[in-house]
Amino acid sequence: IADGLQRPDLVRRQAYVAGRWCDADAGETIQVTDPATGEVVGSVPACGAAETRRAIEAAQAAQLAWAARSAKERATVLRRWFELMLTHQDDLARIMTREQGKPLAESRGEIGYAASFIEWFGEEAKRAYGDLIPGPTRDRRISVLKQPVGVCAAITPWNFPAAMITRKVAPALAAGCAIVVKPSELTPFSALAMAVLAEQAGVPPGLLAVVTGHARPIGAELTGNPIVRKLSFTGSTAVGKQLMAACAGTVKRLSLELGGNAPFIVFDDADLDAAVAGAMASKFRNAGQTCVCANRILVQAGIHDRFVEALAAAVGALKLGNGLDPGVQIGPLIDDRALDKVRGHVADALAKGARQIVGGAPLPPRGAFFAPTVLAGIEPGMRVLREETFGPVAPVTRFETEEQAVQMANDTEFGLAAYFYSRDIGRITRVTERLEYGIVGVNEGLISTEVAPFGGIKESGFGSEGSRYGLDEYLSRKYVCLGGQ
Numbered sequence: 001i002a003d004g005l006q007r008p009d010l011v012r013r014q015a016y017v018a019g020r021w022c023d024a025d026a027g028e029t030i031q032v033t034d035p036a037t038g039e040v041v042g043s044v045p046a047c048g049a050a051e052t053r054r055a056i057e058a059a060q061a062a063q064l065a066w067a068a069r070s071a072k073e074r075a076t077v078l079r080r081w082f083e084l085m086l087t088h089q090d091d092l093a094r095i096m097t098r099e100q101g102k103p104l105a106e107s108r109g110e111i112g113y114a115a116s117f118i119e120w121f122g123e124e125a126k127r128a129y130g131d132l133i134p135g136p137t138r139d140r141r142i143s144v145l146k147q148p149v150g151v152c153a154a155i156t157p158w159n160f161p162a163a164m165i166t167r168k169v170a171p172a173l174a175a176g177c178a179i180v181v182k183p184s185e186l187t188p189f190s191a192l193a194m195a196v197l198a199e200q201a202g203v204p205p206g207l208l209a210v211v212t213g214h215a216r217p218i219g220a221e222l223t224g225n226p227i228v229r230k231l232s233f234t235g236s237t238a239v240g241k242q243l244m245a246a247c248a249g250t251v252k253r254l255s256l257e258l259g260g261n262a263p264f265i266v267f268d269d270a271d272l273d274a275a276v277a278g279a280m281a282s283k284f285r286n287a288g289q290t291c292v293c294a295n296r297i298l299v300q301a302g303i304h305d306r307f308v309e310a311l312a313a314a315v316g317a318l319k320l321g322n323g324l325d326p327g328v329q330i331g332p333l334i335d336d337r338a339l340d341k342v343r344g345h346v347a348d349a350l351a352k353g354a355r356q357i358v359g360g361a362p363l364p365p366r367g368a369f370f371a372p373t374v375l376a377g378i379e380p381g382m383r384v385l386r387e388e389t390f391g392p393v394a395p396v397t398r399f400e401t402e403e404q405a406v407q408m409a410n411d412t413e414f415g416l417a418a419y420f421y422s423r424d425i426g427r428i429t430r431v432t433e434r435l436e437y438g439i440v441g442v443n444e445g446l447i448s449t450e451v452a453p454f455g456g457i458k459e460s461g462f463g464s465e466g467s468r469y470g471l472d473e474y475l476s477r478k479y480v481c482l483g484g485q
């Protein structure tokens, strides 16, 4: 995995615990695989509860001194980390593509996006304003201080191995918190490489930890240890519910970014080319493995056939292959389990009467590849409408009226992102207001940016990442009542 890197030392095969690079106490490791080839690219320590506890205790020791620094001093360290991420963007992107599979251009893009959170929250650190509130009586002065939550924990997924970490770590450090990260066991090298750069940037020892290893023992310590005051989790709804329950015992604060089932609605009055481009970007980025990927494409009858034809042409032209190869637009899925799920969804839809418009292109001989697919004739009762497919499959459902589209869009327990294309200003206002989602893209398929609050409602979770609200997730309000004035 270090082949061809300018800074081979960015590849670390040790965990970062209590400010030191170390192996697991028991000496055990877990292997990391390149999903494009099935080859093992390296291994990292299989840490457990004991290493996690040490990381938490060191974080507690480091946090007070860090919180006592001025916001400007903290911002200076974050600025250096941001710049180092960009200086080593190519190396970080290669590491990511090897362990995650996404095309190199997307990996580069993700490193830029990941770095943008570090820049943004470093700047926001200086603006953690409190309040002065006119008192209810003459002798009282009321103020509100914003203070760091304390020691935080982050559990992150494999689909964005860098950005899902920085959008938790950057606001935590900016706010004056310490944070212990458990990256996905599928993509730990990206997390460790960023920790190398954080250390180089001057993040004090112990303040940031990256504990690699199996989810359960590390997760149990992070959720059970009373020193940890907050958990931020991005991942599946099922695991989010377990973690929420596990945090109840110590009443931790929580931010949960869970699964989605994003509708992508195309109305008759949409700009067809823009809608196709938006669907391609939203659906096929990261081979369809993002929680804001369009999962259900709902198209009004009057534009349906033209849309399906244009979408099929664009999908048929996608280049599939190893993300390291030039021009590749769709890499492999993360692993065989993911592949089985996508195959299962397509088989279920076809068995229930859907039509495959594109799909079944020849695949590379090895690796977890699935050919980009467009399905039409999708009807209620098919799994693709209920569950998150997390793969390069675009299922299209025909609808007649605006009312029907809104009802179908909201008919899910999830509420993360929704998209629609229309040029009618009245419809844009009505539909935007009625969609039960935390994020709505109107005539736009790419909505992620560090300046806006990303987060869901319903069983997609709660809390905001990015934007000025993202900092509040790591700050507590302290109301001070000064009497006798």
Ligand code: ADP
Binding pocket: 155, 156, 157, 158, 182, 183, 184, 185, 214, 215, 216, 218, 219, 220, 234, 235, 236, 237, 239, 240, 242, 243
């Ligand atoms: P995905 O389906 O995207 O892999 P998961 O929810 O399984 O989503 O994984 C997201 C993160 O949660 C990963 O870091 C994974 O290791 C972690 N995780 C999975 N199960 C548990 C658990 N029981 N306790 C703590 N962390 C877990």
